Structure formats: structure tokens, C-alpha cells
Amino acid sequence: MINLKHIFKWVTVGGSRVFLLKDINLEVKEGEFISIMGPSGSGKSTLLNVIGMLDGFDEGEYHFLQESVHTLKEKQRAQLYKQYIGFVFQAYHLIDELTVYENIETPLIYQNLKTSERKAMVADMLDRFNIVGKKDLFPAQLSGGQQQLVGIARALIAKPKLLLADEPTGNLNSKQGEEIMELFKQLNNEGVTIIQVTHSEKNAAYGSRVINLLDGRKEINQ
Amino acid sequence: MVKNYFKIAFRNLWKHKLFSFVNIFGLALSMAVGVLIFARLKANYDTDHFHPKLNQIVRILTKETVEGRQALWATTPQPLAAAVANIPSIEKTVALRFGGKNNALTNNGEVPVDISFSEPSFFEVFGFKLLSGNAKGLADNPAAIFLSEQTAKKIFGKTDIIGQTVEFTNIGTFSVQGIIAEPALQTHLPVEAICSMLAVEVLEKKLALDNISNSWDDDKHAALYARLNAENNISLLNAALKNYSRKKGSVTMDFEAQRLEDITPRTLAIQNDNNSGINNTGIIILLFLILALTLLSAFNYVSLSMARALSRSHEIGVRKTIGASRWQIINQFLAEAVVISIIALLFSVPLVFFLMSKVDIINFVFRFDLLLVLGLLAYGLFTGLVAGALPAWLLSAFQPVQVLRKMKNIKLLRSAGVYKILIIIQFSVTIMLMIFFVILTDFEKKNSASVDAVIASNILTLDLNGENYENVSNEISHLSQVENVLATNWFYDSYKMGECSITWNNTAQQFKYVSIDPKTIRATGIKLKLGNNFPANVSKNTEQFVLLNEAAAKLFTPNAAIINGQNILLGTANVQVIGIMPDQIAGPPVPLVFRYLPKEVIALTIVVKAGNEAAVSKACTTIWKQYFPQKTPAIHRLRDKYTNEATAETMGFFAFFALLVMIIAAMGILGIASYAVELRTKELGIRKVLGANKIKLIWSVTKNFTLLILYAGFFGIPAGLFCGHLLQIRMGSKVDIGPVNLLIGFSLVAFAGIVTVLSQTIRAGLVDPVKVLKAE
Numbered sequence: 002m003i004n005l006k007h008i009f010k011w012v013t014v015g016g017s018r019v020f021l022l023k024d025i026n027l028e029v030k031e032g033e034f035i036s037i038m039g040p041s042g043s044g045k046s047t048l049l050n051v052i053g054m055l056d057g058f059d060e061g062e063y064h065f066l067q068e069s070v071h072t073l074k075e076k077q078r079a080q081l082y083k084q085y086i087g088f089v090f091q092a093y094h095l096i097d098e099l100t101v102y103e104n105i106e107t108p109l110i111y112q113n114l115k116t117s118e119r120k121a122m123v124a125d126m127l128d129r130f131n132i133v134g135k136k137d138l139f140p141a142q143l144s145g146g147q148q149q150l151v152g153i154a155r156a157l158i159a160k161p162k163l164l165l166a167d168e169p170t171g172n173l174n175s176k177q178g179e180e181i182m183e184l185f186k187q188l189n190n191e192g193v194t195i196i197q198v199t200h201s202e203k204n205a206a207y208g209s210r211v212i213n214l215l216d217g218r219k220e221i222n223q
Numbered sequence: 224m225v226k227n228y229f230k231i232a233f234r235n236l237w238k239h240k241l242f243s244f245v246n247i248f249g250l251a252l253s254m255a256v257g258v259l260i261f262a263r264l265k266a267n268y269d270t271d272h273f274h275p276k277l278n279q280i281v282r283i284l285t286k287e288t289v290e291g292r293q294a295l296w297a298t299t300p301q302p303l304a305a306a307v308a309n310i311p312s313i314e315k316t317v318a319l320r321f322g323g324k325n326n327a328l329t330n331n332g333e334v335p336v337d338i339s340f341s342e343p344s345f346f347e348v349f350g351f352k353l354l355s356g357n358a359k360g361l362a363d364n365p366a367a368i369f370l371s372e373q374t375a376k377k378i379f380g381k382t383d384i385i386g387q388t389v390e391f392t393n394i395g396t397f398s399v400q401g402i403i404a405e406p407a408l409q410t411h412l413p414v415e416a417i418c419s420m421l422a423v424e425v426l427e428k429k430l431a432l433d434n435i436s437n438s439w440d441d442d443k444h445a446a447l448y449a450r451l452n453a454e455n456n457i458s459l460l461n462a463a464l465k466n467y468s469r470k471k472g473s474v475t476m477d478f479e480a481q482r483l484e485d486i487t488p489r490t491l492a493i494q495n496d497n498n499s500g501i502n503n504t505g506i507i508i509l510l511f512l513i514l515a516l517t518l519l520s521a522f523n524y525v526s527l528s529m530a531r532a533l534s535r536s537h538e539i540g541v542r543k544t545i546g547a548s549r550w551q552i553i554n555q556f557l558a559e560a561v562v563i564s565i566i567a568l569l570f571s572v573p574l575v576f577f578l579m580s581k582v583d584i585i586n587f588v589f590r591f592d593l594l595l596v597l598g599l600l601a602y603g604l605f606t607g608l609v610a611g612a613l614p615a616w617l618l619s620a621f622q623p624v625q626v627l628r629k630m631k632n633i634k635l636l637r638s639a640g641v642y643k644i645l646i647i648i649q650f651s652v653t654i655m656l657m658i659f660f661v662i663l664t665d666f667e668k669k670n671s672a673s674v675d676a677v678i679a680s681n682i683l684t685l686d687l688n689g690e691n692y693e694n695v696s697n698e699i700s701h702l703s704q705v706e707n708v709l710a711t712n713w714f715y716d717s718y719k720m721g722e723c724s725i726t727w728n729n730t731a732q733q734f735k736y737v738s739i740d741p742k743t744i745r746a747t748g749i750k751l752k753l754g755n756n757f758p759a760n761v762s763k764n765t766e767q768f769v770l771l772n773e774a775a776a777k778l779f780t781p782n783a784a785i786i787n788g789q790n791i792l793l794g795t796a797n798v799q800v801i802g803i804m805p806d807q808i809a810g811p812p813v814p815l816v817f818r819y820l821p822k823e824v825i826a827l828t829i830v831v832k833a834g835n836e837a838a839v840s841k842a843c844t845t846i847w848k849q850y851f852p853q854k855t856p857a858i859h860r861l862r863d864k865y866t867n868e869a870t871a872e873t874m875g876f877f878a879f880f881a882l883l884v885m886i887i888a889a890m891g892i893l894g895i896a897s898y899a900v901e902l903r904t905k906e907l908g909i910r911k912v913l914g915a916n917k918i919k920l921i922w923s924v925t926k927n928f929t930l931l932i933l934y935a936g937f938f939g940i941p942a943g944l945f946c947g948h949l950l951q952i953r954m955g956s957k958v959d960i961g962p963v964n965l966l967i968g969f970s971l972v973a974f975a976g977i978v979t980v981l982s983q984t985i986r987a988g989l990v991d992p993v994k995v996l997k998a999e
Contacts (some may be wrong), residue, residue: 055544055624083546094541098234103227110227111546155545 002163002194003029003052008061010047010217021047022058023217031162034189035196036205039214045198046167048214052196053165054082066162083111086163087156091171093148095140101151102127102136108159126154146177153184157193164188166197170204182207224551228558235559236566241897242531243563246524249890250567252883253520254606255574257513259585261602262575264509265595266587267500270409270487274350278454279314281480283307283447283464284493288475297496299478301436301445303467307478310463312456317344317448320423321413322432325391326857327378333857334377337415338394340423348450351414356385356401365421368397372405374415392688392857394431397422409588411486411499439469442476443495449480457482513602519884521610522649523891524560526642528614530895540623552619560611561604568603582875613641642895643931649888650935650976651942656881658943658968662950663877666958677715677747678862681836684718685827685843686857690850696827698846704835707746709828710821713737714861715747716807719825723816726792732778736816738823739770744804746830753787754802763821766796772804775814793818811955828861836860885972889979892928896983900924907987908995917988924984925977932976936969943968 010022022044029035037045050056051063054070063070068081095104105126109119127133130150140148149169156164166185170178178201186207189195197208205211213220236243274280283303285296304318322338345351346358353369360367368389375382378389382402390396403414426432435441451460457480464478481493487500501509528535539552579585685695692710700708712719720735741757757768769791776783783803790799793816806812831839840858847856900907907920915923947960 050624053544055622079543079548088544094537094544096538096541098231098238098538103230107227107542107547108545110224111542111548111551113224159546 002031002033002066003027004062004064005052006062006064008051008058008063010044010051010056010058010060020217022051025061025217025219027212027219029194029196031194032189032192033194033210034185034208036208036211037196037198037214038200038202038205038211039220042216043214044217045214047217049165049167049196049198053086053088054078055088083159085161086165087159087161089149089152089156089164089166089169091168093140093145093152093172095148095151095155097140100137100139101132101143104140104151105155105158108155112159122158126158130154144177145173146180149173149177149181150184153181157188162194164193164195166195168198168200170199170201178204225558228555229562231555232559232562236562239531242527242894245890245894246527246563247567247570249523249887250520250564250606250610251570251574252886253516254564254567254603255571255578256516256883257602257606258568258571258575258599259578260509260513261598262589262595263587264501264506265598266409266589267487267506269588269590270500271411271483273406273408273410274348274483276450277483279451279456280348280483281449281451281457281460282483282486283449284479284481285442286477286479287442288477290473295490295493296442297493297499298443298445299447300439300442300469300476302439303478304445304447306467307447307449307464310460312451312453312459312463313449314452315344315348315450317348317450318342318420319345319413319446319448320420320432320436321444321446322394322418322426325394328390328392329378333392336374336378336391337413338391338418339413339416340418340420342420345417348448349412351406351410351412352404354382354402354404356399358401360400361417361419363419363421364398364400365419365425366396366398367400367419367422369401369403369417370399371403371414371416375399375402394422394426395429405588407588407590409487409500411496413498439476440471448483517606517609519649519652520887521606522645523887523894524563524610525613526645526891527894527898528556528611529617529641530898532614532618535618536621536625539618539621540625543621543623549619553615556615556618557608557611560615561607564607564610565600565603567606568599572599617641646888646892646895646928646931647935647938649884649891650932650972651939653881653885653888654936654939654969654972655942655946656877656884657972658940658965659946659950660874660877660881661968661971662943662947662958662960662964663874665964666950666954667874669957669959674715679833680860680862681831681833682714682861683829683831683836683840683843684714684859684861685829685847686859687825687827688851688857689825692824692827695846695850699827699829699839699843702839702842704832704839704842705829706832707742707830709740709743709746709830710824711738711740711743711828712824712826713739713817714743714828717815719823720815721823723794723818725816727779727786727789730779732814734775734814734816736769736818738820739817740821740824741819743828749805752803752805753783754800756802757819761819763819766793766798766818766820768801768819769793769798770802770804770817771800772812772815772817773806774812775816776803778814811953885975888972889975892931892976893979893983896924896928896980899927900983900986903987904990904995907990908992911990911992912996920987920990921981921984924987925980928980928984929977932973936973939972940965940969 005025005027008022008025009020011018011020013019025048037048039045047056051058054065058071061071065081066085070078070081073081096107099107102123106119106123109122114122127136130153132147132150132154135143135147140151143151149172153169164185169185170181173181182204185195185197195208197204199205271277282297283299285299287294287296298321301318301320304316307313308316318341320340322340324335325338326333327336341361343358343362345361346353354372356369358369360369370378370384370389372382375384379387384399385401386398388396388398397418403417406414423432423436427434427436433441433444435444449460451457460480464480468475468477470476486496488506489496489499489502491502491504493499542552542555575589579589685699696708696710699705717735717737720737722733723736724731724733741759741761744751744756751770752773754770757770761768771783771786773783776786779786786800787803788800790797804815804817807815829839829843843858844856903924907924910920910923944960944965947958947964951958951960
């Protein structure tokens, strides 16, 4: 599904290159659940953003499904990630002005789906995540765990093939975190490919494979 | 989707109440003016659309050709009406004769009323309705008069006045036979007061009107309208009218029909057509004015949106990651701007009605109909799009990765600094207008002070109404309370000016002149700059002497002494310049020639012993009635002429605009200052912990805004100086564009601006470090 070949990403500071990603090679097959680990500043989030096509890279090749991402224009990339990728963030990044229902619905609106279709899909999602009773609340009225649940629901509503999660449990207490990881596992079993960035060994253990990064470089697999 | 945009827009409005208030209030203020202009244009467009069978009504124009030069007139010779009545394509004609302004005598003094004469078909062809009374009077009663509601109220203070009489100067007494309801729309037709055409004959005999009823030579005092049998008959009519062309000497008159609908917007080429509304150029100027105001107030929206870019960037980033395209983000921002401008529009409408009730010059029929509502909505939409376009474009360019990574690392768009430029522009314009206003006020104050100094309240004028003054003047001068009676067209200011040409040293110049009584200069105590007054025994019939004022003398020679005493050619006669008068006291200096032409005097100036004005006024009325029982005397206090309404209105207009622009600018800076404090609370908290005191904290936030206002002064003061300079060119050297006025204008704006900023930044001093530095 994903094939990264010799990916380099750098910024130029004071005339010399500082590498954010250095010669990353990675292959991800459909249905995998991968955890990216590493200390702060090791390039985990950068790698995730590159995979998510939110961020570009300076060198290397990136193949996603049948597309060669490195040859695509920005618009086409955006098209691609909108169709196939869902994002989950540490800080949830829900839109404060929208209710739970509306937050989940928004991606569908952007895809110009009809109201009736949207209603059915959101209702399914609310039901599945057991948050029907909370649908008219605003994010500020929810606990962190609940907000993250909404965040995941929103990421999944457009039926992505790939779910990218940047420290999804980073702001949660351990019990809430566990619930979210269980949910990820379940989603993965249903066929969604997941790549998560995490600091926690425990969370990493939910995945099928761990990638360790240090200073933008992939460490030898365990 | 659209519903969603608006839903979010409303929630955002509610969440950021101060911003919403600033935006809505600022927009509503300028939109009120926009709505007013818009409604005025609509009223212009609708003019006369209320007549039945509108498309069949035409006005006959006179095309006058004099030596190859053509002129179109909205008026026709009066006999044309009877002549064309039998043209087959005409169903009915309406003849109008214009009587001009006549003063009605009321309990509160004289009220000028525009009198017209017409026939019964007036109420059949045109859509005017009688509120009360009967149109029959136009057919058979030479003393009948029909007043519009407004005129009735002006004269009687009420409208239930059928059968009452009203007396006019010149044309005598009429009996009110009907009240004309105010039409729902504007009209170009004169309906202040309509009398029967029968009265024209009577008045012409009495010489109260020019005797032109049967004259084909005068095409300036009557108008002719006609209703056609069918809409398409206008070409038939025009063909038939060719038979009525007339030629006399070098003048040819042709007649042609103009659809009533085509009268407004006004066609400038048609003369004698003063009530037909705004012409196309005027319409364009007004539209530009709307645009300028829209832009100025849209600036607030732009600058506030850009200042808030940081807060919004997060939301934009999220929306993009969950699939929003740039266009969808742009649409969302535009929707927000449109919501704000439509709400502002709703608020501006009551504001408009308030303005219309308070300001007399705003006088037109404001009527809601579908077209106006749609037009206003379009205006609101347009304003919203103009205001929202730039922020939408810039903010939608955020890349999600920039904003989602770590909020602190965001390098704010350089364009976020746009708000600074906009604040500077707004304040520059405000400073310019304020300086201009200060200069104008200063000028008017000086003017009225100098008027006050010379024109005391004990000076009356008696309008001669074309009569010879000798006897009246003589009798009045014998009244014991009267000091002096002057037969002059000038008393510090001209009542009536003529034009003459003067040739001296082979240069010919055109001048305005006034006729002045030799006694006037003595009575006023004016000190001549040079030379002498007219001699006491100056001839009434042969002109021998003139005086020039300084401005007039200057046109010939820089040193007035050179021309004083010289013989000059006045028209074709030789006269001597015997003295040089000082320039007039008020207003710009106008070159003026003072002549003694007793036959041209139009008013008597009566200097009364102080305190006896009322008694003298009464005595003058009695004397006047003895000599001219037909005419009503017109006596005024000269001083009253100087409570100058026109200047008051101009000043009001500029004050209003300066204030409007200042409020808009203040609203903008208020919002930004409030936001700046919010954004910097953390920094302010740290500073406080590090030992900054309150004053320093407040200054640290206020400083930048003070600088912006100073920059604005850098542009605004020269611009104000330039405007003042233009005024100086028009109004003369009494316009003071010195540093004091400039400084006052600038300080007023700077003060208002800084106070506004302080109202927000004062909070900086109250920051509680424990609260703001708590870990997030």
C-alpha cells in the first residue's frame, strides 16, 4: 500500500542542512498496524505527515496504492489523501464551534454528499461509538476520551483505507487511552490500515510492527 | 453545504461578540449612508411611475434652433396646447403654466410656494389623488387652489382647510378647493400648489403674470403633456407635430414628444427641467460614493480578520486535513462576511429612518418594494463579498501542516500585517477630513464674527417688488424711529448684482456691479481705502463716477492708487473711478464695481433706532399698502439672511462625514487593540512577574497603536493641508491653514484614537500572572 524509498527531508539552517528525515525506506501492506516510536525530535510526526501527504519531502520516492506521490501536484495529492486517509491527532483538533454530530458530518459535506446520505452515515458512526446521546454537545462539553472518540469517528466517517494517528492517547488518562487502543485494534481487525506515532511501549504493543526513529533515521528493526 | 456555512458563521459571531459588534456597527454606519443613497437612486428610478397608463403619457419638448444652434426645452409656447388638441393620436392634453415662487402669507411669516396653473385633465391624466375636496374647481373657478399635503401643512399647519383662503404676494387671494395627497413616488411635476388655468387670464390682465397666454414667442413658461390613444402612437404624434413647427426671424421652433418614462434620469440637454431628478453622471457619482464608503468600512472587517488569523489558522488546518478544498474554505469565510454585512444592513435601515427624520436635506420618498429590498440585499451581499474577499483568500492559503504541528511555531503570514496598513489608511482619511472640518469651522466662525460686528439687528430690508421707491422711501425716512433709508443693492453684501465690462489701459474685463446709494457709505461708516464717496449732488440719470473694490482694482493693477481717479470705459461710456472700497467682509473677495443706478434698486435698507424694529416694520407695511394695495410688502431683518442655512448644512455634512469615518476607524482600532491584549496576555504576565509596573505594561501594548496613528498623521496632515489649500483658493485668504488648525484636527483624531485603544489596553495592567501563566 505504502512504499517509501530513500526519503530525505531537510531544512537549511545557517547554510547547512539539518535533516528531519534521512534515507527512510518503509513498506506498509494493507491491514498492517504500525507504531512509530522514538524520542522527541526524532522525526516521528514529520514522517507521519509525509505519509499523510500533508507535508512534502526533498528527495526519494513515495508510492501510495498505484500512485507515485512524488510526481503528483499538490492538488492531486490533496485529492488522494482526502479519499484514502483519515487523521487522528493528540489534541483531537475538533472544531469548537461545531457539535459532535456536525464535527463528524463535516468531511462528508466537503465531499458534497447528499443530506440524507450524510445523516445515515453519521447515525451509523454515532451508534457504533456509543455517542448518540452526546451528538448535540459541543467539544468543550466532553471529556478528553470522548473528544478523541469523536475525532476518530470523524477520521473514519469517509471510510479511509489508512488511519494516521499522532499520539492519539497523549492527552488521555490511562483508562481512556486503553479504550482508544482497543478501538484501534478492533478497527484494524476490520481491515483498516493504521499507522500511529506513540511514546508508549504499551500502546506500541497493540500494533503488528514497530518502527524506531532516531534523528530522522530508521533504527534496525527488532 | 451553504446552510452549514451560515450555521458556523452565526456561531462564530456569537462566540466573538466584541468582534461581531465592531464589525456590524462599523458596517451599519457606513451602510446607512449607502442605503440612503441607494434608496434615493431607487426613488429616482421610480419617479412618476405611479401615473395610470404611464406608457401612453408624453411630454412635448420644444427644439429651438437659433442660428444653427439647437436647444431642447421642457417647456412650450402656451398656445400649442389648444393647437394640437385635435391631433388624432392624442386622447387628452394637459396644459401647465408655471407661476414661479410666490410667497404665501401665514401667521409665521412668508412661505415661498411654487405655483402652477392647469386644467381639469391634470387629475385625469396624472395619478394624483385628492385627499379631500373636488377637482371641479380647476374647470370653473379662477380663485381655486389645490395644495399638496406638505404645502398645506407649511401654510396652515394642518390639512382640513377646504374653503379657507390663502393670500400670496403678487398673485392675490385663492380659496383652497382640494388637498393633493402626497404621491407614493417622486414626481417631476410641480404639485406644491395648482390653480385653475382660468386664473392666468385674470392675473395677466392685472399684470401679475407676463402676458404670454397667446404668444408663440415665449416657450419658457408653459408645459404641455398628452395622453396618447395607444402606446405606439408616439411616432404618429411626432409626425403630426411637424406641422406645428414655427419660424420667426432667426428662431425655429420644432416640437417633439418625449415619453414620460424617459424624463428621469434627467437629460442635461433638456433645459427648464429642474425637477426631473438625478442625471446619469449624478447616479454614477453616487454609486462611487457608495463604493468608497463600502471599502472604507470593509477595511475594518479585513483588518480584524487578519489580526485574528492566528486563531483561525487552527480551524482552517483541521478543516483541510478532514478534506476541505481551498474553495470550500473561501466560501465559508465569504459566508461569514456576508452574514455580518446582512445583519449590518438590517441595523442600518432604522438608522436611515432616524437620519431622514432628523436631517431636512434628505428629502425624498422612501418606499419599500420588492425591487428595493432585492437591491438592498444585493448591496449587502456585495459589501460582504468585498469585505470578505481578501481575508478569505489569504486565510484559506494556510497549509495544514504549518498549523497542526505545534501552534507556537507558526510563522504568521506576512499578510497578517495588512491590518496595520489598513489602520493607517483609515486614520489618514479621518485626519484629513477632520483637519478640513476644523479649517472650515474656523473660517465660518471668523466670517460670522465679522458679520456680527457690522450687521446689527436694527437693519431692515423692504423688498420693492419691482415698484418705484421714491415715495415710499421718502415717507419711511420721516418716521421718527428711522435713522436712515438707503436705496441700495448692497449693504456689506450684494442683494443683486449686474454685469458690466470695463476697459482701462486697453484691457477689458468683465465685472459684477452693484447699485449703491451715495448715502450708504456714509451710513455704514466704511472707510474707503482710497479716494472719495460719490458726491452728494451726483446725477441720477447720467453716470459719471464709479468706485471699485480692491479685488476689482487688482485685476487691472497691483497698486490701486494708480487706477484711482482715472477715467475708464464702462461699457461704452466714460466714467471716473473716484474711490476704492475695501473687499467684502464675508466670504471670498469678489471683484465688484459700485455704481449709482437708482432705477436698478430692488430693496430699501432701513436703519432703525435700536429696539424699534417691530414698530417700524408695522409702519412700513401701512405705508406700502397705501401705495401698492395689490402687493404684499416683504420686510426682513437683514441679519436673518446671515443665519446661513446653506453653510450650516455644508458644515453639518462635513461634520457628519468626519464623524462617521472617525467612528469607523475607531471601531477598527478598538477591535484590534482588544485582540492584541488577548494575544499578549501570556507575555504580559511574564513581564509582570519580571517586575514591570502597570504603566509600563499598558504602554507596551499601546505603543504600537500610537505609532500607527502618528504614521497616519504623516499622510493625513499633508492631505488635510491640501484640502484646506483648495478651500483657500475658493474662499480667499481668510481660510487659515496654519499649524494651529492642522494640529487641532490631528489632535482630535489622535486623542479619540488613543482613548479608544486605551479602553482596551488598560486591561493589560490588570493581567493576573497566576491565571495566565498556569500550565495549559
